Amino acid sequence: MKEPSHTDILIIGGGMAGGLMALLLAEQGIAVRVLDGAPMPVCPAGAPALRVSTLSEASHWLLRHAGAWAHLDAARVQAYRHMRVWDQDGTGEVAFDAAELGAPALGWLLENDNLTAALYRAAAAHAHLDWRCDVAVTGVRRAGQGWQVLTDSEVLSADLVIGADGARSLVREAAGIPAAPRDSGHHALVATVETDRPHGACARQVFMESGPLALLPLFSPPDGGQGHRCSIVWSAWPQRIEELMALDDAAFGAALTQATGEALGAARLVSRRAVFAIQERHASSYIGPGLALIGDAAHVIHPLAGQGINLGLLDSGVLAEELVRARAAGLPLAHPGVLARYQRRRRADNLVMQGAMRGFKTLFERRELPVRWLRNSGLDLVNRLPPARHAFMVRALGRAGDLPLLAGPLPLSNETVDRGGE
Numbered sequence: 528m529k530e531p532s533h534t535d536i537l538i539i540g541g542g543m544a545g546g547l548m549a550l551l552l553a554e555q556g557i558a559v560r561v562l563d564g565a566p567m568p569v570c571p572a573g574a575p576a577l578r579v580s581t582l583s584e585a586s587h588w589l590l591r592h593a594g595a596w597a598h599l600d601a602a603r604v605q606a607y608r609h610m611r612v613w614d615q616d617g618t619g620e621v622a623f624d625a626a627e628l629g630a631p632a633l634g635w636l637l638e639n640d641n642l643t644a645a646l647y648r649a650a651a652a653h654a655h656l657d658w659r660c661d662v663a664v665t666g667v668r669r670a671g672q673g674w675q676v677l678t679d680s681e682v683l684s685a686d687l688v689i690g691a692d693g694a695r696s697l698v699r700e701a702a703g704i705p706a707a708p709r710d711s712g713h714h715a716l717v718a719t720v721e722t723d724r725p726h727g728a729c730a731r732q733v734f735m736e737s738g739p740l741a742l743l744p745l746f747s748p749p750d751g752g753q754g755h756r757c758s759i760v761w762s763a764w765p766q767r768i769e770e771l772m773a774l775d776d777a778a779f780g781a782a783l784t785q786a787t788g789e790a791l792g793a794a795r796l797v798s799r800r801a802v803f804a805i806q807e808r809h810a811s812s813y814i815g816p817g818l819a820l821i822g823d824a825a826h827v828i829h830p831l832a833g834q835g836i837n838l839g840l841l842d843s844g845v846l847a848e849e850l851v852r853a854r855a856a857g858l859p860l861a862h863p864g865v866l867a868r869y870q871r872r873r874r875a876d877n878l879v880m881q882g883a884m885r886g887f888k889t890l891f892e893r894r895e896l897p898v899r900w901l902r903n904s905g906l907d908l909v910n911r912l913p914p915a916r917h918a919f920m921v922r923a924l925g926r927a928g929d930l931p932l933l934a935g936p937l938p939l940s941n942e943t944v945d946r947g948g949e
Contacts, residue, residue: 531675534560534657535860536850537685539664539676539698541565543580543639544822544839545691546646546658550593551847553653557854560683561650561658562676564692568643568660570600575745576638577717577801579758581607581730583634583837589844590642594652598645599637605746606632609729615788616736634730636743636758664692667701673817673861674701687861688818689846694808696824704820706810711829713738713805714768716761719745720783723792725755731790738763740786756797759783760830768802805829809881813874814866819846825874828881838877845872 536552538545541563549559582590590596610633613620625633650658666677667688676683690698699706726744733740738761745756761771761783771779776796783794808827813820822839846869853865 531670531682531684533684534558535686536560536689537562537674537676537683537687538689538691539667540691540693540696540822540824541568541643541647541658541660542691542693542822543642543646543836544843545689546643546650547589547593547595547840548689548691548821548843548847549656549658550595550646550649550653551589551843552850553650553656554593555847555851555854556655557850557860558655559657560685561656562662562664562678562683563658563660564663566661568640568647570641570644571603571638574748574798575603575719575756575758576640577719577758577798578639579636579717579743579745580639580642580836581634581636581743582642582840583834584630584632585844586837586840587635589840590645593646593649595642595645595649598648600641600645603638603641603746605636605728605744607634607636607728607730607744608632609727610731611729611790612732613734613788615733615786632728636730636745664697667698686817686859687850690818690820690824691822691843692824694806694823694827696820698818699810699820699824702815702818704810704812704815706808706825708806708808711805711807712764713762713829714765714802715805715830716759716763716768716771716800716802718759718796718800719798720757720759720780720794721755721797722757722794723755726757726791731787733787733790735763735786737767740783742787742790757791757794761786762805762830765804772800772802807881809878813842813870816863817861819866819869821846826877826881828877834880838880842873842877845869 535558538549538559538561541561545561545563549561552559587596608625610623611620623633625631647658650656662678664676664678668675668677670684673684673686674688676685676688688698690696692698696706726742728744730744731742740762741760743758743760745758748756761768763771771782774782779800780793780795784792787794806827807829810820810825813825821842823835825842826838828835828838849865849869850860853860853862858865
């Protein structure tokens with residue numbers, strides 16, 4: 528029987544978290560193989576894609592360090608320097624500005640495919656990185672002290688297997704790690720819209736009784752129009768989403784305009800609408816013997832703050848740092864203590880964020896007068912107190928400074944895709 532093909536690290540899943548993980552490790556001379564069930568990623572062209580993500584400053588830092596940021600289509604990245612959050616059922620409002628922190632931006636909005644394509648292009652520079660697309664993993668099984676991964680054509684093994692294969696992770700299932708789905712009570716409707724007034728590099732979110740609605744600034748189209756396009760993520764009860772999907776385009780635009788309080792004037796659909804159910808998950812463990820989970824394979828949270836991908840990218844950064852530390856100390860990459868350190872550093876932090884998102888959702892769904900008064904007063908208080916506003920912004924920006932081993936000579940700077948003036 529042919530011996531399994533062996534490598535140092537085998538990553539199952541070539542999405543954003545898995546791709547970043549691969550680049551960070553290959554940069555340190557660690558042999559990495561990525562098995563990606565999807566076709567070779569290609570950057571979108573023309574109209575904006577529906578699947579978009581908001582990246583924090585920490586995520587931006589990690590992507591620059593890994594060499595992926597330079598491979599993005601810069602014309603399709605939109606920085607946002609401002610954020611406005613308000614309660615539709617009251618007067619409470621809070622506004623954030625990157626200038627208060629001396630930061631170039633509060634975050635960046637870009638299409639998921641733009642980022643995965645950039646990660647894939649950056650991988651070509653690494654001789655230690657073997658990224659295989661269109662490879663379906665058919666099984667993951669224990670073999671002695673390690674794991675074997677089966678595809679249609681071969682059997683692979685590694686010192687460490689990393690599951691970056693999404694919410695329904697085959698790796699997590701093979702390891703017997705529970706991560707039962709939890710219905711959030713919301714579905715999310717996504718679409719691209721055009722507005723009368725430019726977005727002004729501001730991310731907006733309004734909380735309504737049925738759920739939050741995010742209006743996220745998009746890059747300007749090459750065919751004209753300066754900053755008048757936004758991506759929307761409308762989270763609401765399933766019945767409300769069904770009602771919105773039943774509207775024709777004109778009626779939907781009118782409903783969106785009304786829901787946002789005409790924050791940017793009238794809004795018009797310029798894309799199809801798509802809907803997905805929002806389910807939360809959190810793995811009971813991020814690690815097993817010879818195995819680690821990152822990204823959606825480890826945790827899925829409500830998208831109301833747009834932090835899901837940022838948590839996954841931080842997983843990649845922290846695990847990469849622990850593995851680099853292990854290699855420098857002469858320890859096996861799958862040493863239990865090394866993996867335990869990764870779990871300690873990430874699992875509690877992700878649980879806190881998941882709990883916070885549930886808390887925000889519950890708080891803004893409550894309609895009792897005392898609760899409405901409390902949340903509106905709270906928003907206004909945060910808006911009036913610079914230290915409180917500062918604390919919220921620091922949390923949103925992320926914490927790349929927690930990764931000193933990966934920091935090297937690359938400081939956070941203003942060298943970025945800067946499209947925040949539109």
